[in-house]
Amino acid sequence: MTNISIAVSTAACPLCMEPGGLVIDQTSLWRVVRVEDANFPAFYRLIWQSHVAEFSDLSEAEALACMRAVTAIEKVLLSALRPTKINLATLGNVVPHLHWHVIARFDWDSHFPNPVWGAALRELAQPAQARLALSLQELDARVAAALQKLGAGLN
Amino acid sequence: MTNISIAVSTAACPLCMEPGGLVIDQTSLWRVVRVEDANFPAFYRLIWQSHVAEFSDLSEAEALACMRAVTAIEKVLLSALRPTKINLATLGNVVPHLHWHVIARFDWDSHFPNPVWGAALRELAQPAQARLALSLQELDARVAAALQKLGAGLN
Numbered sequence: 459m460t461n462i463s464i465a466v467s468t469a470a471c472p473l474c475m476e477p478g479g480l481v482i483d484q485t486s487l488w489r490v491v492r493v494e495d496a497n498f499p500a501f502y503r504l505i506w507q508s509h510v511a512e513f514s515d516l517s518e519a520e521a522l523a524c525m526r527a528v529t530a531i532e533k534v535l536l537s538a539l540r541p542t543k544i545n546l547a548t549l550g551n552v553v554p555h556l557h558w559h560v561i562a563r564f565d566w567d568s569h570f571p572n573p574v575w576g577a578a579l580r581e582l583a584q585p586a587q588a589r590l591a592l593s594l595q596e597l598d599a600r601v602a603a604a605l606q607k608l609g610a611g612l613n
Numbered sequence: 614m615t616n617i618s619i620a621v622s623t624a625a626c627p628l629c630m631e632p633g634g635l636v637i638d639q640t641s642l643w644r645v646v647r648v649e650d651a652n653f654p655a656f657y658r659l660i661w662q663s664h665v666a667e668f669s670d671l672s673e674a675e676a677l678a679c680m681r682a683v684t685a686i687e688k689v690l691l692s693a694l695r696p697t698k699i700n701l702a703t704l705g706n707v708v709p710h711l712h713w714h715v716i717a718r719f720d721w722d723s724h725f726p727n728p729v730w731g732a733a734l735r736e737l738a739q740p741a742q743a744r745l746a747l748s749l750q751e752l753d754a755r756v757a758a759a760l761q762k763l764g765a766g767l768n
Contacts, residue, residue, distance in 0.1 A: 512699055514687045525680055532669045543709055544667055547702035551718060551726035554698055571706035573730040
């Protein structure tokens with residue numbers, strides 16, 4: 459399948475109007491941003507460029523390209539940070555424009571093992587970012603490099 | 614790619630020991646169960662049969678088979694229930710054995726628009742299940758039929 463959704467922007471949708479974070483890399487299909495969250499510094503979001511609500515709105519080729527990019531981010535976080543777990547989610551209850559959360563979780567983080575949307579369980583003595591094995595700039599660069607290796611297309 | 618992970622069960626892992634819900638369908642790669650949750654009755658879980666922790670532990674062929682099945686469940690929930698949104702997530706902070714949550718969300722449900730792991734926002738006057746357009750048995754049958762159409766393999 460090679461169908462590509464026509465990019466339709468929706469004026470009321472914040473992810474159609476704004477990048478939604480610090481843009482790390484993008485293609486015609488998706489952009490990847492880093493979310494600035496003090497509790498979860500290694501938090502990336504893949505945002506589908508077209509305004510679609512559900513993962514199943516993608517063609518199979520698009521879904522494959524989407525999950526390849528999500529997986530590429532996950533692999534960088536795993537190798538660079540050795541987190542306790544990766545969390546992946548696409549919810550969209552508030553902003554129903556397809557976006558995937560890719561979040562490195564650590565057994566010492568403010569909410570672990572709760573989801574990031576659950577209750578905090580502890581306060582950190584130092585910023586979470588300071589406990590990462592590398593700077594966010596270096597992490598961003600590694601994520602960008604991994605995404606760029608994927609190429610832009612649907613194959 | 615045709616590599617298949619060797620099924621390794623881990624004695625301490627509940628998803629290696631137990632089905633983890635009402636089994637709707639299964640192949641050698643995955644099983645799909647319905648989770649019994651009074652607040653979120655249309656809640657299915659795809660559990661990878663082998664004990665792997667992360668989505669990126671799958672080969673690309675396995676990942677494709679996994680997301681095809683997740684998408685098939687999503688499509689049934691969308692067409693049968695007309696929910697406000699589908700939520701997909703693989704977290705595994707508590708049970709690090711790959712499983713995907715596929716949850717139909719409604720603007721009237723107990724937590725909407727919060728994630729199911731967030732704070733409840735309202736109490737329902739009648740059980741959530743009673744507001745679904747069809748019985749859970751009928752929904753299960755439709756999910757099973759959609760999964761069976763996918764076939765069992767990696768192609």
